[in-house]
Amino acid sequence: MAELDLGSVRAFVAVADNRHFGEAAAQLGITQQAVSKRVARLESTVGSVLLSRLRAGTGLSRAGEVFLPHARALLAAADHALVALSGRDRPLRVDVLDTRLASADLVREFYAAADRPAVDIVTSTGLQAARPALKAGAIDAAFARLTGAVGDGVRGIPAHVERTLVVVGRGHPLAGRDRVGMAELAGATAWMPGNAPDSEWAEFWDEVSAAFGVRIDTTGPNFGYEHFVGGIAADTDRIGFIGEQCRVPDHPDVVRVAITPPFPAYPWSVLWHPDNGHALLPDLVEHVRRRFRARDLAGAWLPEGDRAAFLR
Structure with a gap:
């Protein structure tokens, strides 16, 4: 029986998550050519084409859809094994979804307040990836959207309410507005x-769409924030939404416009597994608990499930 190479499996999962070889390479810290070689090696090993390379981006083949959950489980088990060997003195691993988001700011605040403890930042596609990683011990905490019981014994508390802004190109009719x-x-x-397909944040924007009649267009490969702001700048019809703390690249032809209440707001929670014994984890959770202010909900629109979770 052929043996799977973990590096190849990790490259496949990164491409499946990012839908783009270049983004996967950036995530893994290797070249795009190396990612392609690893995926090709994996496909040769399993005897199936796992990724469909299309003009609009990269998707999963039928075989890839079948293999993906097993690949995630394999990587989680490998990461858990390394965690078990590394002991409690290793850095606290925190999934922030993306380093440009408010979640990363929360960890930076903890890092400064706790006198610079050893912390590793991890990025992912959201709750679907974080939940099994928390259970396996591959990560110690994660910032995500949580409206109820997450499953697998994972716990969570409200962390932050982040208002959203509208971004438009300078030629858009809203460009001259303050709000x-x-x-x-x-x-x-x-x-x-x-918006990652089937993620908790894609679901959030579906609810915004239903509540306010705004159409959400997720088409086109996600080439990153530079491509996003460039697309907004070049279009006189489309708008975009970003979190107030999101550090998108500056663009001379992109304007930020405030939203008057009620404004959609990102409901961030911090998640962890109670079996995790990392010495720094209780400090992070307590830091988040202390800084959360329910009054930040004033003026914010949240889906009913999120509001109930943040007020209980």
Whole structure:
């Protein structure tokens, strides 16, 4: 029986998550050519084509869809084995979804307040990836959207409410406005290619769409924030939404417009598994608990499930 190479499996999962070989290479810290070689080696080993290379991006073949959950489980088990060997003195591993988001700011605040403890930042596609990683011990904490019981024994508490802003190109009719109400955006199309399919954040924006009549367009490969702001700058019809703390690249032809209440707000929670014995984990959870302010909900629109979770 052929043996699987973990590096090849990790490259496959990275491409499946990012839908793009270049983004996967950036995530893994290797070249795009190396990612391609690893995926090709894996496909040769399993005897199936796992990825469909299309003009619009990279998707999963039928074999890839079957293999992906097993690949994730394999990597989680390998990471858990390394964690078990490394002991409690290893850095605290925290999944922030993306280093440009408010979640990374929360960890930076903890890092500064706790006198620079050993912390490793991890990025992922959200709750679907974080849940098994928390259970396996591959990560110690994760920031995600959580409206109820997450399963696998994982716990969570409210961490932060982050208001959203509208971004438009300088040629858009809203470019000269300081603020806009969500009612005025009904019928507009918001381009958000970074919304990972079937993620908790994609679901959040589906609920925003249903509540305010804004169409959410996730088409096109997610080439990163530079491509996103460039696309917004070049379009006089589309809008985009970003978190107030999201550090998107500056662009001379992109304008940020505040949203008047009620404004959609990102509901961040911190998640962890109670069996995790890392010495720094209780400090991080307590730091988040102390800094969370329910009054930040004032003016914020949240789906009913999120609001109930943040007020209980």
